[in-house]
Amino acid sequence: MRLRFLRAPHVALLCCSLLAGPSLLGAQTPRDTVIGTPTVPLAPGRVAPSVRGIAIDERIAQDAGVRVGDTLRIAAEAGTTGEPVVVDALVRRSADPSEVARSEYRVRLHLDHLQRLTNAIDRVDRFAVAVRPEAGPSAVDSLLAGVNHVAFGFRAHASRDVAVESSRTFQVVDRFHRAIGGITIVASAVFLLCILLLKVEERRRAVAALRLAGLSRRTVALSVIAEAAVVAVLGSGVGAAIGWVATLAVNAHYQRVFRTPLTFALLTPRIALFAVSLSLVLGIVAGALAAWRLVRTPPLTLLGR
Numbered sequence: 164m165r166l167r168f169l170r171a172p173h174v175a176l177l178c179c180s181l182l183a184g185p186s187l188l189g190a191q192t193p194r195d196t197v198i199g200t201p202t203v204p205l206a207p208g209r210v211a212p213s214v215r216g217i218a219i220d221e222r223i224a225q226d227a228g229v230r231v232g233d234t235l236r237i238a239a240e241a242g243t244t245g246e247p248v249v250v251d252a253l254v255r256r257s258a259d260p261s262e263v264a265r266s267e268y269r270v271r272l273h274l275d276h277l278q279r280l281t282n283a284i285d286r287v288d289r290f291a292v293a294v295r296p297e298a299g300p301s302a303v304d305s306l307l308a309g310v311n312h313v314a315f316g317f318r319a320h321a322s323r324d325v326a327v328e329s330s331r332t333f334q335v336v337d338r339f340h341r342a343i344g345g346i347t348i349v350a351s352a353v354f355l356l357c358i359l360l361l362k363v364e365e366r367r368r369a370v371a372a373l374r375l376a377g378l379s380r381r382t383v384a385l386s387v388i389a390e391a392a393v394v395a396v397l398g399s400g401v402g403a404a405i406g407w408v409a410t411l412a413v414n415a416h417y418q419r420v421f422r423t424p425l426t427f428a429l430l431t432p433r434i435a436l437f438a439v440s441l442s443l444v445l446g447i448v449a450g451a452l453a454a455w456r457l458v459r460t461p462p463l464t465l466l467g468r
Contacts, residue, residue, distance in 0.1 A: 217249070218250075218254050233249070235247070239281045257424075294306065304321075356453065358394075360453050363457045368466060384451070388447055392450060399439045399441075
Protein backbone atom coordinates (compact mmCIF):
# COMPACT_ATOMS: atom_id res chain seq x y z
CA MET A 164 0.00 0.00 0.00
CA ARG A 165 1.28 3.46 -0.84
CA LEU A 166 0.08 6.52 1.03
CA ARG A 167 1.26 10.10 0.73
CA PHE A 168 1.65 12.33 3.79
CA LEU A 169 2.55 15.94 3.09
CA ARG A 170 3.82 17.71 6.16
CA ALA A 171 5.02 21.27 6.75
CA PRO A 172 8.66 21.63 7.92
CA HIS A 173 7.78 22.95 11.37
CA VAL A 174 5.58 19.92 12.00
CA ALA A 175 8.37 17.53 11.04
CA LEU A 176 10.86 19.35 13.24
CA LEU A 177 8.85 18.39 16.30
CA CYS A 178 9.67 14.75 15.62
CA CYS A 179 13.41 14.87 14.94
CA SER A 180 14.41 11.51 16.42
CA LEU A 181 13.06 8.02 16.21
CA LEU A 182 14.64 6.81 19.42
CA ALA A 183 14.92 9.85 21.71
CA GLY A 184 12.16 10.42 24.26
CA PRO A 185 10.47 13.85 24.71
CA SER A 186 12.46 15.02 27.73
CA LEU A 187 14.10 18.34 28.56
CA LEU A 188 16.76 19.23 31.06
CA GLY A 189 15.80 17.93 34.48
CA ALA A 190 13.01 15.48 35.29
CA GLN A 191 11.77 13.41 32.37
CA THR A 192 8.31 13.74 30.90
CA PRO A 193 6.20 10.67 30.10
CA ARG A 194 7.72 8.75 27.19
CA ASP A 195 5.83 7.56 24.14
CA THR A 196 5.63 3.83 23.51
CA VAL A 197 7.29 2.52 20.35
CA ILE A 198 5.46 -0.46 18.83
CA GLY A 199 7.58 -2.42 16.38
CA THR A 200 11.30 -2.63 15.67
CA PRO A 201 12.70 0.80 14.81
CA THR A 202 15.77 0.98 12.60
CA VAL A 203 19.06 1.47 14.46
CA PRO A 204 20.43 5.03 14.01
CA LEU A 205 23.27 5.39 11.57
CA ALA A 206 26.78 5.09 12.99
CA PRO A 207 29.63 7.23 11.63
CA GLY A 208 30.71 5.90 8.24
CA ARG A 209 27.57 3.83 7.73
CA VAL A 210 25.71 4.35 4.45
CA ALA A 211 22.04 5.19 4.71
CA PRO A 212 19.63 2.79 2.98
CA SER A 213 17.93 3.95 -0.19
CA VAL A 214 14.51 3.79 1.48
CA ARG A 215 14.63 5.15 5.02
CA GLY A 216 12.54 3.91 7.90
CA ILE A 217 10.24 6.14 9.94
CA ALA A 218 7.95 5.82 12.96
CA ILE A 219 4.42 7.18 12.70
CA ASP A 220 1.77 8.09 15.20
CA GLU A 221 -0.46 5.15 16.10
CA ARG A 222 -3.45 7.33 15.24
CA ILE A 223 -2.30 7.51 11.61
CA ALA A 224 -2.31 3.73 11.52
CA GLN A 225 -5.84 3.66 12.91
CA ASP A 226 -7.25 6.38 10.65
CA ALA A 227 -5.47 5.42 7.40
CA GLY A 228 -5.09 1.68 7.89
CA VAL A 229 -1.29 1.81 7.88
CA ARG A 230 0.72 -1.12 9.25
CA VAL A 231 4.38 -1.72 10.04
CA GLY A 232 6.21 -2.50 6.80
CA ASP A 233 3.99 -0.37 4.54
CA THR A 234 5.56 2.08 2.10
CA LEU A 235 4.54 5.73 2.26
CA ARG A 236 5.66 8.96 0.65
CA ILE A 237 6.68 11.86 2.84
CA ALA A 238 7.45 15.45 1.83
CA ALA A 239 8.36 18.68 3.59
CA GLU A 240 6.03 20.82 1.45
CA ALA A 241 2.52 20.22 0.20
CA GLY A 242 2.16 19.61 -3.52
CA THR A 243 5.52 17.88 -3.98
CA THR A 244 6.06 14.23 -4.82
CA GLY A 245 8.15 13.41 -1.79
CA GLU A 246 10.26 10.35 -1.25
CA PRO A 247 9.29 6.78 -0.35
CA VAL A 248 9.76 5.64 3.23
CA VAL A 249 9.00 2.44 5.10
CA VAL A 250 7.03 2.34 8.34
CA ASP A 251 9.35 0.66 10.83
CA ALA A 252 7.37 1.33 14.02
CA LEU A 253 4.21 2.85 15.46
CA VAL A 254 4.38 5.35 18.33
CA ARG A 255 1.69 5.35 21.00
CA ARG A 256 1.48 8.69 22.74
CA SER A 257 2.02 8.88 26.47
CA ALA A 258 -0.51 10.21 28.98
CA ASP A 259 0.63 13.83 28.72
CA PRO A 260 -2.05 16.42 29.68
CA SER A 261 -0.31 19.15 27.67
CA GLU A 262 -0.87 17.23 24.42
CA VAL A 263 -4.32 15.77 24.98
CA ALA A 264 -6.08 18.45 22.93
CA ARG A 265 -3.62 18.35 20.02
CA SER A 266 -5.12 16.53 17.07
CA GLU A 267 -2.20 16.71 14.60
CA TYR A 268 -0.35 13.62 13.51
CA ARG A 269 3.32 13.05 14.21
CA VAL A 270 6.02 11.39 12.14
CA ARG A 271 9.43 10.55 13.62
CA LEU A 272 12.52 10.42 11.45
CA HIS A 273 16.25 10.04 11.99
CA LEU A 274 17.91 13.41 12.45
CA ASP A 275 20.01 13.26 9.27
CA HIS A 276 16.95 12.20 7.28
CA LEU A 277 14.88 15.05 8.69
CA GLN A 278 17.59 17.62 7.97
CA ARG A 279 17.93 16.47 4.37
CA LEU A 280 14.17 16.32 3.85
CA THR A 281 13.57 19.85 5.16
CA ASN A 282 16.84 21.28 3.79
CA ALA A 283 17.75 22.47 7.28
CA ILE A 284 21.28 21.20 7.83
CA ASP A 285 22.62 21.88 11.33
CA ARG A 286 19.41 23.66 12.31
CA VAL A 287 16.96 22.57 15.00
CA ASP A 288 14.09 24.27 16.78
CA ARG A 289 14.79 22.54 20.08
CA PHE A 290 16.56 19.51 21.48
CA ALA A 291 16.34 17.56 24.72
CA VAL A 292 19.10 16.54 27.09
CA ALA A 293 18.48 13.89 29.74
CA VAL A 294 20.49 13.82 32.96
CA ARG A 295 21.21 10.87 35.17
CA PRO A 296 18.68 10.38 38.01
CA GLU A 297 21.43 10.39 40.63
CA ALA A 298 22.66 13.84 39.49
CA GLY A 299 20.06 15.66 41.55
CA PRO A 300 18.44 19.10 41.15
CA SER A 301 21.69 20.96 41.86
CA ALA A 302 23.40 19.35 38.88
CA VAL A 303 20.47 20.30 36.66
CA ASP A 304 20.61 23.92 37.83
CA SER A 305 24.37 24.14 37.26
CA LEU A 306 23.98 22.62 33.80
CA LEU A 307 21.27 25.12 32.93
CA ALA A 308 23.41 28.00 34.14
CA GLY A 309 26.41 26.76 32.15
CA VAL A 310 24.46 26.33 28.91
CA ASN A 311 22.75 29.69 29.20
CA HIS A 312 26.08 31.37 30.00
CA VAL A 313 28.07 30.12 27.03
CA ALA A 314 25.33 29.77 24.40
CA PHE A 315 23.71 32.58 22.45
CA GLY A 316 20.43 32.61 20.59
CA PHE A 317 18.44 30.16 22.67
CA ARG A 318 17.55 29.39 26.27
CA ALA A 319 17.72 26.15 28.23
CA HIS A 320 14.83 25.33 30.53
CA ALA A 321 14.23 22.51 32.99
CA SER A 322 11.36 20.23 32.17
CA ARG A 323 9.69 21.10 35.49
CA ASP A 324 9.57 24.78 34.44
CA VAL A 325 8.16 23.87 31.05
CA ALA A 326 5.55 21.71 32.75
CA VAL A 327 4.48 24.62 34.96
CA GLU A 328 4.11 26.94 31.95
CA SER A 329 2.14 24.39 29.95
CA SER A 330 -0.15 23.65 32.90
CA ARG A 331 -1.63 27.13 33.29
CA THR A 332 -4.91 26.02 31.74
CA PHE A 333 -5.14 23.02 34.03
CA GLN A 334 -4.49 25.24 37.06
CA VAL A 335 -7.43 27.44 36.06
CA VAL A 336 -9.61 24.37 35.62
CA ASP A 337 -8.48 23.09 39.03
CA ARG A 338 -9.47 26.38 40.70
CA PHE A 339 -12.81 26.24 38.91
CA HIS A 340 -13.41 22.72 40.19
CA ARG A 341 -12.46 23.79 43.72
CA ALA A 342 -14.98 26.64 43.54
CA ILE A 343 -17.71 24.27 42.34
CA GLY A 344 -16.80 21.83 45.11
CA GLY A 345 -17.02 24.56 47.76
CA ILE A 346 -20.42 25.71 46.52
CA THR A 347 -21.64 22.11 46.45
CA ILE A 348 -20.49 21.50 50.02
CA VAL A 349 -22.21 24.63 51.31
CA ALA A 350 -25.41 23.80 49.41
CA SER A 351 -25.42 20.21 50.70
CA ALA A 352 -24.88 21.41 54.28
CA VAL A 353 -27.82 23.82 54.02
CA PHE A 354 -29.97 21.10 52.43
CA LEU A 355 -29.11 18.65 55.22
CA LEU A 356 -29.91 21.25 57.88
CA CYS A 357 -33.28 21.97 56.27
CA ILE A 358 -34.13 18.26 56.18
CA LEU A 359 -33.26 17.86 59.84
CA LEU A 360 -35.28 20.90 60.83
CA LEU A 361 -38.30 19.51 58.98
CA LYS A 362 -37.86 16.13 60.66
CA VAL A 363 -37.65 17.85 64.03
CA GLU A 364 -40.82 19.79 63.36
CA GLU A 365 -42.61 16.52 62.56
CA ARG A 366 -41.53 15.04 65.89
CA ARG A 367 -42.43 17.92 68.14
CA ARG A 368 -45.20 16.02 69.98
CA ALA A 369 -43.14 12.81 70.27
CA VAL A 370 -40.17 14.69 71.69
CA ALA A 371 -42.44 16.61 74.06
CA ALA A 372 -43.88 13.33 75.35
CA LEU A 373 -40.41 11.94 75.91
CA ARG A 374 -39.34 15.08 77.72
CA LEU A 375 -42.40 14.95 79.99
CA ALA A 376 -41.66 11.26 80.64
CA GLY A 377 -38.29 12.25 82.08
CA LEU A 378 -35.97 12.02 79.11
CA SER A 379 -33.16 14.55 79.45
CA ARG A 380 -32.29 17.26 76.96
CA ARG A 381 -28.89 15.67 76.39
CA THR A 382 -30.42 12.34 75.37
CA VAL A 383 -32.79 14.01 72.92
CA ALA A 384 -29.99 16.08 71.43
CA LEU A 385 -27.69 13.08 71.04
CA SER A 386 -30.41 11.09 69.28
CA VAL A 387 -30.94 13.88 66.75
CA ILE A 388 -27.19 14.25 66.18
CA ALA A 389 -26.74 10.49 65.74
CA GLU A 390 -29.55 10.37 63.21
CA ALA A 391 -27.99 13.25 61.28
CA ALA A 392 -24.58 11.55 61.29
CA VAL A 393 -26.05 8.29 59.96
CA VAL A 394 -27.90 10.13 57.17
CA ALA A 395 -24.73 12.01 56.23
CA VAL A 396 -22.55 8.88 56.10
CA LEU A 397 -25.10 6.91 54.09
CA GLY A 398 -25.51 9.82 51.69
CA SER A 399 -21.77 10.20 51.21
CA GLY A 400 -21.43 6.45 50.58
CA VAL A 401 -24.11 6.55 47.89
CA GLY A 402 -22.46 9.66 46.43
CA ALA A 403 -19.05 7.96 46.35
CA ALA A 404 -20.55 4.99 44.49
CA ILE A 405 -22.20 7.30 41.96
CA GLY A 406 -18.94 9.23 41.60
CA TRP A 407 -16.97 6.02 40.96
CA VAL A 408 -19.39 4.99 38.21
CA ALA A 409 -19.19 8.51 36.76
CA THR A 410 -15.36 8.39 36.65
CA LEU A 411 -15.50 5.13 34.71
CA ALA A 412 -17.93 6.64 32.20
CA VAL A 413 -15.95 9.89 31.84
CA ASN A 414 -12.62 8.11 31.35
CA ALA A 415 -14.06 5.64 28.86
CA HIS A 416 -15.65 8.43 26.81
CA TYR A 417 -12.80 10.94 26.69
CA GLN A 418 -10.05 8.35 26.30
CA ARG A 419 -11.92 7.15 23.23
CA VAL A 420 -12.47 10.69 21.93
CA PHE A 421 -8.86 11.86 22.38
CA ARG A 422 -7.32 8.40 21.95
CA THR A 423 -5.06 8.74 24.96
CA PRO A 424 -4.45 6.66 28.10
CA LEU A 425 -4.73 9.83 30.20
CA THR A 426 -7.01 9.55 33.24
CA PHE A 427 -9.51 12.42 33.14
CA ALA A 428 -11.46 11.64 36.33
CA LEU A 429 -10.06 9.96 39.42
CA LEU A 430 -11.63 8.76 42.66
CA THR A 431 -8.98 7.62 45.12
CA PRO A 432 -9.50 6.14 48.62
CA ARG A 433 -8.12 9.40 50.01
CA ILE A 434 -10.78 11.42 48.19
CA ALA A 435 -13.52 9.02 49.31
CA LEU A 436 -12.33 9.15 52.92
CA PHE A 437 -12.23 12.93 52.81
CA ALA A 438 -15.79 13.05 51.42
CA VAL A 439 -17.14 10.70 54.09
CA SER A 440 -15.34 12.57 56.89
CA LEU A 441 -16.56 15.93 55.65
CA SER A 442 -20.12 14.61 55.37
CA LEU A 443 -19.91 13.26 58.90
CA VAL A 444 -18.73 16.62 60.25
CA LEU A 445 -21.45 18.50 58.36
CA GLY A 446 -24.06 16.01 59.57
CA ILE A 447 -23.00 16.42 63.19
CA VAL A 448 -23.03 20.22 62.91
CA ALA A 449 -26.45 20.25 61.25
CA GLY A 450 -27.80 17.78 63.81
CA ALA A 451 -26.44 19.87 66.65
CA LEU A 452 -28.15 23.02 65.32
CA ALA A 453 -31.45 21.19 64.89
CA ALA A 454 -31.18 19.58 68.33
CA TRP A 455 -30.33 22.91 69.96
CA ARG A 456 -33.45 24.44 68.43
CA LEU A 457 -35.49 21.48 69.68
CA VAL A 458 -34.26 21.10 73.26
CA ARG A 459 -34.36 24.79 74.14
CA THR A 460 -38.12 24.79 73.55
CA PRO A 461 -40.21 23.85 76.66
CA PRO A 462 -42.15 20.52 76.36
CA LEU A 463 -45.57 22.22 76.76
CA THR A 464 -44.70 24.61 73.95
CA LEU A 465 -43.85 21.65 71.76
CA LEU A 466 -47.30 20.23 72.51
CA GLY A 467 -48.87 23.51 71.43
CA ARG A 468 -50.05 24.59 74.88
